[in-house]
Every structure is written in structure tokens, then in C-alpha cells.
Amino acid sequence: MDLGLKGKKALVCASSKGLGKGCAAALAAEGVDLVLNARGAEALEATAAELRAFGVSVTAVAADITTEEGQAKVLEAAGQVDILVTNAGGPPPGLWKDWGREDFIKALDANMLAPIALMTALLPGMCDRGWGRVVNITSQSVKAPIPQLGLSNSARTGLTGYVAGTSRQVAEFGVTINNLLPGIHATDRAASLDSGVVAKEGITMDEARARREATIPARRYGTAEEFGKACAFLCSVHSGFIVGQNLLLDGGGTNFTI
Numbered sequence: 512m513d514l515g516l517k518g519k520k521a522l523v524c525a526s527s528k529g530l531g532k533g534c535a536a537a538l539a540a541e542g543v544d545l546v547l548n549a550r551g552a553e554a555l556e557a558t559a560a561e562l563r564a565f566g567v568s569v570t571a572v573a574a575d576i577t578t579e580e581g582q583a584k585v586l587e588a589a590g591q592v593d594i595l596v597t598n599a600g601g602p603p604p605g606l607w608k609d610w611g612r613e614d615f616i617k618a619l620d621a622n623m624l625a626p627i628a629l630m631t632a633l634l635p636g637m638c639d640r641g642w643g644r645v646v647n648i649t650s651q652s653v654k655a656p657i658p659q660l661g662l663s664n665s666a667r668t669g670l671t672g673y674v675a676g677t678s679r680q681v682a683e684f685g686v687t688i689n690n691l692l693p694g695i696h697a698t699d700r701a702a703s704l705d706s707g708v709v710a711k712e713g714i715t716m717d718e719a720r721a722r723r724e725a726t727i728p729a730r731r732y733g734t735a736e737e738f739g740k741a742c743a744f745l746c747s748v749h750s751g752f753i754v755g756q757n758l759l760l761d762g763g764g765t766n767f768t769i
């Protein structure tokens with residue numbers, strides 16, 4: 512299927528590795544010019560070089576997307592874009608009684624206020640031009656809380672509420688906003704969560720992964736590549752009637768009916 516995206520331009524945040532990179536690669540494969548972002552310049556430049564092989568233009572902006580300065584730097588380099596994919600690192604795991612105001616502010620900045628700031632900056636141009644796509648990478652925890660990820664549960668649910676309302680205000684201009692909810696995917700983030708289990712339970716990384724895979728109906732972790740392809744479809748010309756949705760990619764891991 513031709514996704515109809517050739518020649519469009521996308522800003523993909525937090526995209527030197529993992530799910531963000533998967534989204535950037537899938538868009539590049541469709542002929543989308545890219546603005547990529549991450550904090551670490553070395554991995555970011557390596558990813559940018561890799562994706563230029565698709566024959567698209569790739570601009571790399573090293574910045575912390577959770578800060579106002581980082582957002583300003585990225586937005587200035589990006590200019591006018593047709594597609595925005597928001598993403599940032601996830602908050603650390605922990606226990607409810609250990610989290611104070613500063614922990615919540617950090618989580619809100621990263622996983623709620625940064626995507627909102629980027630949408631606030633870019634939605635007006637998309638609406639004026641009559642076409643746009645926003646995909647926010649959130650988490651399975653929006654549908655079913657992960658107890659040790661309370662900071663993530665809180666911030667991402669806030670973003671989800673914002674998207675539910677805002678997506679219905681911009682749809683008439685040909686602009687869609689949707690969220691992609693990853694369950695466990697084989698990225699550095701998953702390895703870091705598994706290493707927490709290794710440290711706590713004295714098992715190997717392979718055992719930690721096998722235990723977690725056993726809880727997923729698909730019996731495996733997802734891949735950044737398949738996640739990226741779902742993102743590219745949501746960004747495509749065929750997805751204009753998909754508005755304000757929360758698409759779970761979790762191998763069936765979240766146990767509920769609708």
C-alpha cells in the first residue's frame with residue numbers, strides 16, 4: 512500500500528534509538544524527510560546517516576526535548592512540518608511513597624508537557640495548511656497501570672486526556688492526533704526494566720525476558736520495526752478518519768475486552 516507520504520516532512524522526537532527510531536525509519540522508507548532528535552549527538556548522527564540511505568533529507572538536532580530550550584532548538588531547526596511524532600525517555604520505576612513533587616514535575620515535563628508544547632507550536636501550521644498528523648508514543652500503562660511506573664501512569668494519562676479533547680478540535684482541519692501505546696518492546700528501555708528484575712530477584716537477563724515473554728499472548732517482545740510501521744500508517748493519507756484513538760501494540764499483553 513502506498514501511504515501517500517512521499518515528500519512530506521516529519522519531526523520525530525527522541526529518535527536515535529528504540530521506538531522513535533523505528534518510527535523515523537518507517538517514515539523514511541515512505542519518502543518522508545526527517546528532523547530527528549535525541550540528547551546524545553553521536554548515536555543521533557549515526558541514525559541520521561543510516562536513514563539518509565532511504566534517499567530522504569535528515570536533519571539531526573541534539574537537544575533535551577523535555578526542556579523549553581530543547582524544544583525551541585528543535586522547533587527552530589524543524590520549521591514547518593506535516594507530521595509530528597512525540598516521544599521522550601520514560602520515568603524511572605519506583606514506589607509511590609518515594610515520589611515527591613520534583614519527581615512528578617520531571618515526569619510531567621517529559622511525558623505530558625513536552626508533547627503538549629510541541630503540538631501547541633505545530634498544530635496551527637498544520638491546521639492552516641489543511642493537513643497534519645500527530646502521533647504520541649505513550650504506553651500500555653494508559654490502559655492498565657503498571658504499579659511500579661506510577662510516574663509514567665500519571666503523566667501519560669494526563670497527555671491522553673489532552674489528546675482526547677484537542678484531537679476533536681483539529682480534526683475538521685484535516686489534522687489527526689492519535690496515541691500509540693507500546694507494550695513491551697525489545698529496546699534499551701525494556702533491557703533497563705529487565706535489569707531491575709535481575710537485580711531484585713537474582714536471575715539472568717535471559718530468565719527475566721523469558722518470564723516476561725511468558726505473560727504476553729504473542730510470547731515475544733515487540734520490535735521497533737513493527738511499531739514504526741504502525742506509526743507510519745497512522746501518519747498516512749489513509750488514516751484521516753482515525754481521530755483521538757489509543758492504539759495498543761502489546762502482543763495481547765493487556766487483558767481486557769474493549
Ligand code: NAP
Pocket residue numbers: 524525526527528529530531548549550551552554574575576577598599600601602648649650651693694695696697698699700701
Ligand atoms: P529507548 O530505547 O531507551 O530510546 C529512547 C530514545 O529517546 C533514545 O534515542 C534517547 O536518546 C531518546 N531520549 C531519551 N530521553 C530524551 C530526551 N529527554 N530528549 C530527547 N531524546 C531523548 O526507549 P524506547 O523503548 O524506544 O521507549 C520510548 C518511549 O516509549 C519511552 O517513553 C518509554 O518509556 C515508552 N515505552 C517503552 C516500552 C518498551 O517496551 N520499550 C513500553 C512502554 C512504553 P538519548 O538518550 O541520547 O537522548
